[in-house]
Amino acid sequence: MNPMFVVMMKELVDLARDRRTVLISLLMGPILIVGLVVGMGAVMQKKMTTQMEKTLEVPLVGAERAPNLVAFLAEHNIEATEPPEDAETAIAQQDADVILRISPNYAEDWRAGKPALVEILHDSTRDDSRIPVARVSSVLRGYAQQVGALRLLSRGVDPGVGMPLIPAPVDLATPMSRVGQALAFLPYFLIMSAFLGGAYLVIDVTAGERERQSLEPLLATPASRRAIMSGKILAACVFGVMSLVLMLAAFKAAFWLAPAGVKVDVSLLAMAKLLLILLPTVLFGTCLLTVISASVKSVKEAQSYMSLLFLLPMLPTFFLLISPVKNELWMLAVPFLSQNQMIMMVLRGETLTMLDWSLYTAVGVAVSAALWWIAARMYHREHLAVSG
Amino acid sequence: MIEANGLSKAFKTRTGTVQAVSDVGFSARDGEITGLLGPNGAGKTTTLRMLYTLMSPDRGSVRVDGIDAARDPDAARRRLGVLPDARGVYKRLTARENIAYFGRLHGMSDADIRERTRALSQALEMDDILDRQTEGFSQGQRTKTAIARAVVHDPRNVILDEPTNGLDVMTTRAMRGFLRQLREEGRCVIFSSHIMQEVAALCDRIVVIAKGTVVAQGTPDELRTLTGEENLEDAFVRVIGSEEGLYA
Numbered sequence: 001m002n003p004m005f006v007v008m009m010k011e012l013v014d015l016a017r018d019r020r021t022v023l024i025s026l027l028m029g030p031i032l033i034v035g036l037v038v039g040m041g042a043v044m045q046k047k048m049t050t051q052m053e054k055t056l057e058v059p060l061v062g063a064e065r066a067p068n069l070v071a072f073l074a075e076h077n078i079e080a081t082e083p084p085e086d087a088e089t090a091i092a093q094q095d096a097d098v099i100l101r102i103s104p105n106y107a108e109d110w111r112a113g114k115p116a117l118v119e120i121l122h123d124s125t126r127d128d129s130r131i132p133v134a135r136v137s138s139v140l141r142g143y144a145q146q147v148g149a150l151r152l153l154s155r156g157v158d159p160g161v162g163m164p165l166i167p168a169p170v171d172l173a174t175p176m177s178r179v180g181q182a183l184a185f186l187p188y189f190l191i192m193s194a195f196l197g198g199a200y201l202v203i204d205v206t207a208g209e210r211e212r213q214s215l216e217p218l219l220a221t222p223a224s225r226r227a228i229m230s231g232k233i234l235a236a237c238v239f240g241v242m243s244l245v246l247m248l249a250a251f252k253a254a255f256w257l258a259p260a261g262v263k264v265d266v267s268l269l270a271m272a273k274l275l276l277i278l279l280p281t282v283l284f285g286t287c288l289l290t291v292i293s294a295s296v297k298s299v300k301e302a303q304s305y306m307s308l309l310f311l312l313p314m315l316p317t318f319f320l321l322i323s324p325v326k327n328e329l330w331m332l333a334v335p336f337l338s339q340n341q342m343i344m345m346v347l348r349g350e351t352l353t354m355l356d357w358s359l360y361t362a363v364g365v366a367v368s369a370a371l372w373w374i375a376a377r378m379y380h381r382e383h384l385a386v387s388g
Numbered sequence: 389m390i391e392a393n394g395l396s397k398a399f400k401t402r403t404g405t406v407q408a409v410s411d412v413g414f415s416a417r418d419g420e421i422t423g424l425l426g427p428n429g430a431g432k433t434t435t436l437r438m439l440y441t442l443m444s445p446d447r448g449s450v451r452v453d454g455i456d457a458a459r460d461p462d463a464a465r466r467r468l469g470v471l472p473d474a475r476g477v478y479k480r481l482t483a484r485e486n487i488a489y490f491g492r493l494h495g496m497s498d499a500d501i502r503e504r505t506r507a508l509s510q511a512l513e514m515d516d517i518l519d520r521q522t523e524g525f526s527q528g529q530r531t532k533t534a535i536a537r538a539v540v541h542d543p544r545n546v547i548l549d550e551p552t553n554g555l556d557v558m559t560t561r562a563m564r565g566f567l568r569q570l571r572e573e574g575r576c577v578i579f580s581s582h583i584m585q586e587v588a589a590l591c592d593r594i595v596v597i598a599k600g601t602v603v604a605q606g607t608p609d610e611l612r613t614l615t616g617e618e619n620l621e622d623a624f625v626r627v628i629g630s631e632e633g634l635y636a
Contacts, residue, residue, distance in 0.1 A: 006492040010481075017480035017521070214476025217534065220440045221493040222466040382443055 003223035007231025011205050012238060025200050026243050029193050030250030037186075037254035056132055059083040059090070062102035066110075069102070069118070069143060076139045091121050097129040098122045098136055113151065186251075187343040191313045191336065193247040194278035195285035198240035199306065202286055205232040206293035207302040216385045225379040229294075233286050233372065240282040248274055270346050276357075277342045280364025284335065285309075287371035294378035316340050332360045335367060389576050390545055391415040394448035395438050397431075408434045412602050413448070414595045416578045418544070421571050423591035424580040427628065431600040432580040433473050436549050439578070440470045452545060466494070469543035471551055475534040479523040483514065483533040486522060487540050494541035501540065508536040511569060513562055528559035535566070546570055548579040552586060564590055588620050598628040 015022060060080035063070050070080045080100075084090040087099045103109075103117035110116045120136055122129045149159035206229075209215045218228060248271050255266045289302075289309075296302045316337035327345070332338040338360050345352055378384065395412040398405050409431040416422035424432045437443045439450055441461040450457040450464070457464040478486055484505060491501035509515050512532045517525065522533055531551065539546055551567070552560045567590060570577050581587050587594055588608060595605040604611060604627040608620055615623040 001492060003493055003495075006489070010478075010485075010489050013485070014478060014480050209476075212476060212479075213474030214478060216442060216472040216474050217470065217476045217490075217538070218493075219442055220465060220468070220470035220472065221490055222462045222495075223493040224462065385442055386437070 003227040004231040004234060007223070007228050008235040008238070011201070011232055011235035015201055015204075015235070015239065021200060025197070026246055029189070029197070029243065030246050033186075033189055033247065033250050034254040034257065036189075037251075038257050041258035055079055056135055057081045058132070058136060059087070059096050059099045060102070061087055061099065062104065062106065065102050065104070065106045066116075066118075072143045073139060076142070078136060078139055087121055091123055094126070097126070098132045100136065186347065187340045188313060188317055190244075190247060190251070190274065190278060190343060191281060191339045192310070194240065194244050194281040194339075195313055196289075196306075196309060197243035197247075197282065198236035198286055199289055199309075201239050202232070202236045202289040203293050203299055203302045205235065206290055207296055207299045210384065211299050219385045226376050229290065229376055229379045230372075233290055233375070236286040236289075237282055240286060241279070244275065244278055244282060270349075273346045273352070274343060277339060277346070277360070280361060280368060281339055283368040284364060284371065287368045287375055290375040291371055291378060294375055294381075294384060312336060313339070329355070329359065332356055333363045335363070338363065389416070389418050389451075389453055390439060390547075390578060391451040392435070392439060392448070393450075395435060395445045395450070396447040397434055397438060397443060397445055407600055409438070409445075409600045411448070412597065412600070414593075414602060414605055416545075416576050416593070418576045419571060419574045420592040421567060421577045421579070421590050422593045422595065423587035424578065424595050424597055425584065425587045425624065426580075426582060426597035428582055430582075430597045432582075432597055433549055435597065436547055436578070436580055437472075440468050440472075440547055441465055442472075466541075467544050469539040469541070469546040471531075471535050471538045471546075471548040473549040475530050477522045477525070477530050477533050477537070479525075480521060482519050482521050483525075483529075483536070484518050486533055487537045490537045491540040496541060504540050504542065505536070508540065511566055512536055527554045528556060531555060531559070531563070535563075539570075543575070545576040546578070548577070550581060551579055552581070552583075584621055584624050596624065596627050603627045603629075 056078045058073070058078055058080060059082065060070065060073075061083040063080050063083075073080060083099065083101075084095060087101055090096045091099060099121040101119040101121060103119070106116045106118075118140060120133060120140070122133045124133075145163075148162060152159045152162055209218070219225060251274075252266045252271060292305050293302045296305075313336045316334070317340060319337070320340070327341055331341050342352065342356070342360060392415070393413050395409055396407070397409045398407045400406075412431070412435050414422070424435065426432050434443065438445045438448075439452075439457075441450070441457050441464055444458060452464040452467050455464050455467065477483075478489070481489065487505050487508070488498075488501050491504065496504070505518070509518050512535065514529070514532045514536065517529050517533075522530060525533065531554075535548070535551065538548075548567075552563050555563060567577055567579065571592075579590075591608070593605065593607055594611060596603050596611075604614060606614065611623045611627070612618065612620060615626040617623040617626055
């Protein structure tokens with residue numbers, strides 16, 4: 001048998017004996033993802049339905065100045081409530097999502113046929129206020145249009161004259177893309193699981209083996225250092241893929257359990273595509289960790305890189321949050337950004353072209369090969385085997 | 389047969405360069421036990437590491453059965469059985485699995501490994517621990533496992549770094565018996581020790597190393613004659629110039 005496979009088999013047997021570690025590193029992620037998707041899905045859906053359909057209570061400053069408006073709002077399921085003393089503070093302190101303020105001159109302006117002011121106070125950075133504000137604005141717009149039309153009619157003018165244009169937004173978001181937007185954190189989970197799924201094993205088989213001083217006898221065998229290293233990388237990849245498959249199974253189960261309405265493409269084909277997208281990531285993560293583990297003095301030092309590595313896949317997500325850009329081909333050549341884009345495209349049910357796939361895979365494999373080469377160089381350094 | 393010629397090795401440390409070994413040369417013949425004797429920190433381990441190609445010498449050469457270790461390290465390692473200073477037994481594997489792992493890395497068949505493990509287990513008296521995971525093994529049990537693992541491929545040359553270090557009296561005796569058996573089988577055995585009595589009891593030839601250089605070498609008789617001391621212990625003190633490291 002090739003020394004590479006001998007080393008791989010030994011590392012997998014060795015790892016399997018450490019049952020508790022294996023179970024924790026294999027099952028934690030999947031359990032977490034099921035909990036997150038089911039839990040967040042339920043919360044999201046509840047919020048949507050209650051905010052859309054429930055009677056909306058809106059504090060109304062100066063309700064007595066506009067009884068007809070209050071009645072119109074009530075007809076449209078918006079109930080005016082007692083206003084707080086200071087409307088601005090109430091918004092700032094999140095006591096109310098939205099407050100309506102009818103200007104003191106409302107009655108005069110109304111009678112004079114001039115535009116009367118109704119302020120909609122809200123904080124646009126707060127997500128919770130989005131739906132109430134939209135509801136209130138649309139009802140107010142409806143009221144304004146209705147009264148305006150009546151006024152024109154009473155003067156013998158066709159109301160259509162005052163409306164040269166009807167803006168009619170047509171939302172082309174598919175249900176899948178809508179949910180995809182709400183679940184922007186999911187790619188991060190999958191990328192992380194692929195990238196660092198085998199981290200424990202990689203650190204243990206290189207930095208750990210060195211710390212336990214078992215690397216020296218191993219390097220005194222005729223097996224080449226490159227073969228030994230490749231066997232270790234291979235073992236970590238096998239473990240990483242196992243952890244990834246479990247993660248994807250959990251992913252599928254999560255959306256099967258999630259309340260109706262929270263649906264993304266979790267067909268077997270989509271899962272296969274995700275696996276294919278994440279395979280180069282497993283290799284990339286394993287090679288990178290091998291380079292790190294071979295260059296440090298101890299397991300502790302290797303682990304101190306972990307927080308940085310956890311952050312790495314998040315960087316593109318942060319970047320996209322601050323400056324959302326449209327999908328372009330070059331993104332598929334940027335590690336982590338590419339995984340993010342590819343996974344979102346699969347989850348949104350979009351088609352990936354042959355060019356997308358080849359560029360993505362080529363870059364992933366090339367980066368991994370470079371890291372593998374660096375790791376092999378590290379393994380040939382003399383003091384690798386000699387700890388302390 | 390292992391020949392070392394003018395081996396030198398320096399390490400860079402924070403405080404400067406340390407010349408660990410300079411111009412060490414000796415040859416260890418087949419069917420003989422050659423002892424590397426010297427105080428702690430004399431350069432024994434570094435010398436051995438160069439012999440089994442873990443380190444490459446700054447100057448000098450190593451030949452294993454005539455093979456230049458620098459030119460063909462894989463072939464040299466194939467002819468060597470090595471017990472390093474760090475035993476490095478895998479604690480989640482059983483003793484048998486530890487031995488089999490190295491057998492496979494040497495390209496042995498499963499049948500050969502099984503047969504060889506049986507023979508070694510008998511010679512090292514480790515039948516009772518063979519199928520236990522090595523976690524919790526005593527120092528002696530670990531050393532036995534590591535030695536069996538080191539010679540599983542039936543090498544012509546065996547290098548052992550302080551093989552009796554930390555062993556109790558009974559295990560030390562068993563270990564000495566095993567080393568003699570290796571010699572009777574016609575192998576070339578090199579071991580290092582900082583304990584004079586140990587070397588005196590076992591070795592056909594002694595290479596005394598102090599401060600990175602060979603200060604004397606020869607048979608025990610030659611060493612006695614060389615120094616004019618009746619007693620090997622006094623001879624040892626005379627050649628290294630101090631009593632440092634003499635008693636374990």
